[in-house]
Amino acid sequence: MSDAASLNLFQQQEANRRRTVVLVVCFVAFFAWLGFGGDYIYYLYTRPAPHYAYHHVFPWFGIGLSLAAAAIAWYAYRTGPEKVLWSTGAREVVEPSSDQERQLVNVVEEMAIAAGVPRPRIWIVDDPDPNAFATGTDPLHSHLAVTQGLLDLCTRDELQGVVAHELGHVKNLDVRLMTLLAALVGAVALMHDGTARVLRPGGGGSSEERKPSPLVLILLAVWIVSWILAPIIAQLLALGVSRKREYLADAMSAQFTRNPLALASALQKIEGADAPTTHIKRGAAHLCIADPLGRRLTSHDGLFADALTTHPPMAKRIAILRGMGYAQLKQQGR
Amino acid sequence: MGPLVFLIVLVVVAAWLVAAYNGLIALKNQTLNAFKQIDVQLKRRHDLIPNLVNAVRGAMDFEKSTLEAVIQARNQAVKVNATGPEGIKQISQAENALSSALGRLMVVVEQYPQLKATGNIGQLQEELTSTENKVAFARQLYNDTATLYNTKQQQFPTSFVAGLAKAQPADLWEIEDQGEKAVPQVDLSLKPKT
Numbered sequence: 001m002s003d004a005a006s007l008n009l010f011q012q013q014e015a016n017r018r019r020t021v022v023l024v025v026c027f028v029a030f031f032a033w034l035g036f037g038g039d040y041i042y043y044l045y046t047r048p049a050p051h052y053a054y055h056h057v058f059p060w061f062g063i064g065l066s067l068a069a070a071a072i073a074w075y076a077y078r079t080g081p082e083k084v085l086w087s088t089g090a091r092e093v094v095e096p097s098s099d100q101e102r103q104l105v106n107v108v109e110e111m112a113i114a115a116g117v118p119r120p121r122i123w124i125v126d127d128p129d130p131n132a133f134a135t136g137t138d139p140l141h142s143h144l145a146v147t148q149g150l151l152d153l154c155t156r157d158e159l160q161g162v163v164a165h166e167l168g169h170v171k172n173l174d175v176r177l178m179t180l181l182a183a184l185v186g187a188v189a190l191m192h193d194g195t196a197r198v199l200r201p202g203g204g205g206s207s208e209e210r211k212p213s214p215l216v217l218i219l220l221a222v223w224i225v226s227w228i229l230a231p232i233i234a235q236l237l238a239l240g241v242s243r244k245r246e247y248l249a250d251a252m253s254a255q256f257t258r259n260p261l262a263l264a265s266a267l268q269k270i271e272g273a274d275a276p277t278t279h280i281k282r283g284a285a286h287l288c289i290a291d292p293l294g295r296r297l298t299s300h301d302g303l304f305a306d307a308l309t310t311h312p313p314m315a316k317r318i319a320i321l322r323g324m325g326y327a328q329l330k331q332q333g334r
Numbered sequence: 335m336g337p338l339v340f341l342i343v344l345v346v347v348a349a350w351l352v353a354a355y356n357g358l359i360a361l362k363n364q365t366l367n368a369f370k371q372i373d374v375q376l377k378r379r380h381d382l383i384p385n386l387v388n389a390v391r392g393a394m395d396f397e398k399s400t401l402e403a404v405i406q407a408r409n410q411a412v413k414v415n416a417t418g419p420e421g422i423k424q425i426s427q428a429e430n431a432l433s434s435a436l437g438r439l440m441v442v443v444e445q446y447p448q449l450k451a452t453g454n455i456g457q458l459q460e461e462l463t464s465t466e467n468k469v470a471f472a473r474q475l476y477n478d479t480a481t482l483y484n485t486k487q488q489q490f491p492t493s494f495v496a497g498l499a500k501a502q503p504a505d506l507w508e509i510e511d512q513g514e515k516a517v518p519q520v521d522l523s524l525k526p527k528t
Contacts, residue, residue: 099457106464113371114471116479156463258474 016173028069035065037223044216076183081135088279090123090145100151107159114256115167120144129277130270133287134166135179142170153269161253161263168252174245178287188230246312254324261325264318271314354492358499361483365504368476375472379465383408397442404439407432422505473507480504
């Protein structure tokens with residue numbers, strides 16, 4: 001088990017590193033397309049103008065937007081974890097002040113030992129709905145947050161399973177990719193809203209004087225469509241990226257605790273508590289152990305669910321964990 | 335064409351050699367590091383036990399022998415001054431004895447509800463559970479890493495490089511269950527023992 005699992009782990013780490021780079025490159029390339037595309041359209045538009053009028057030759061927009069995108073990506077990578085934690089209103093547990101917090105800290109320390117990663121910083125979100133998420137850029141700088149509801153609902157063993165699941169995400173570098181994604185999705189949404197406001201009044205300009213060629217019009221249409229689609233694409237990316245890795249993190253949790261049945265029963269309890277986690281917003285949904293936006297959709301599988309939900313069906317996850325648990329019991333001859 | 339093919343084959347073989355060698359060395363160091371983690375947790379446990387015993391001593395005059403066993407096992411474990419994976423047999427024996435003594439103490443505490451009712455004991459129980467878990471998980475990580483290391487150095491074709499990397503099979507931390515499996519005798523009559 002450990003051999004196959006660790007092979008899987010290295011592959012996953014490698015894949016996550018690669019995907020993070022691809023994500024950043026795509027992000028910058030997308031903005032470069034928007035920028036240079038705008039430049040080109042403006043260039044074509046100003047070309048037939050008289051020689052004394054302004055000719056758009058140097059691609060200012062492209063360079064500017066590309067640099068801005070790179071800066072945003074860098075900024076998102078640096079401050080992503082803080083932003084995610086801040087958006088959920090989590091408070092850090094520095095000195096445990098109650099038995100419950102003491103237990104949480106102990107459980108996290110135990111699981112960090114089992115996973116062989118440094119202990120992450122621990123946060124509690126004051127929300128009655130049971131949920132948990134991890135964020136950070138690498139195992140040395142990682143954060144683990146659980147809701148108050150999870151602490152109230154779960155036994156020690158179940159808490160262990162959930163914490164181990166999150167540390168699985170930390171160990172195979174899921175957190176880096178997903179946190180960056182959360183930050184970038186937020187940035188795209190923000191920029192989109194901002195530019196939409198800027199573009200609207202000044203769009204037409206002096207278009208009555210010259211008739212733009214069809215090529216310019218087509219380019220302009222494609223360009224505008226990509227502006228409109230940007231946040232939707234980013235959102236879909238966030239959805240697609242998180243479903244498969246939940247299974248892997250579940251398996252890693254089982255490897256760390258050697259107790260898959262505890263995580264199965266924790267998931268069962270989380271599934272049973274139907275209230276959405278109101279403190280965790282859409283942008284961070286794909287980081288959580290269970291979909292914070294409500295769990296009706298996650299009970300289905302298939303194309304429709306694939307396109308709309310961040311998490312695989314809970315029943316399937318529980319069934320897989322139970323299978324592991326019973327296989328383990330059988331092996332021990334109990 | 336001939337020499338070129340030969341050169342490519344040579345480069346590929348050399349690249350594989352380097353990768354296999356480095357992989358083995360990385361695993362070796364991971365194994366050593368995992369063992370260090372066990373040491374850290376054992377040290378923590380040794381430091382915790384005196385406090386623990388002092389805290390419960392007043393509350394459980396009636397279970398003297400259980401406490402004595404814990405103290406004795408702890409002192410035995412501290413005395414073992416073998417270090418590194420070579421001394422693993424010695425260390426694990428002493429530590430397993432301590433684990434089973436602590437396990438008995440925990441069962442005893444569990445059996446006396448009025449002991450559990452005092453808040454202090456509840457906290458101590460949590461600490462004890464956590465300490466035992468930490469030792470167990472550190473051990474688990476070590477065994478997993480060592481197994482990976484052992485498998486790698488025995489598997490074909492990495493086994494050719496094993497001698498070069500001075501890879502020796504690492505001993506696993508065996509859990510001797512006799513002590514842990516032995517059901518502790520718990521006197522539920524609450525009569526003070528003499």
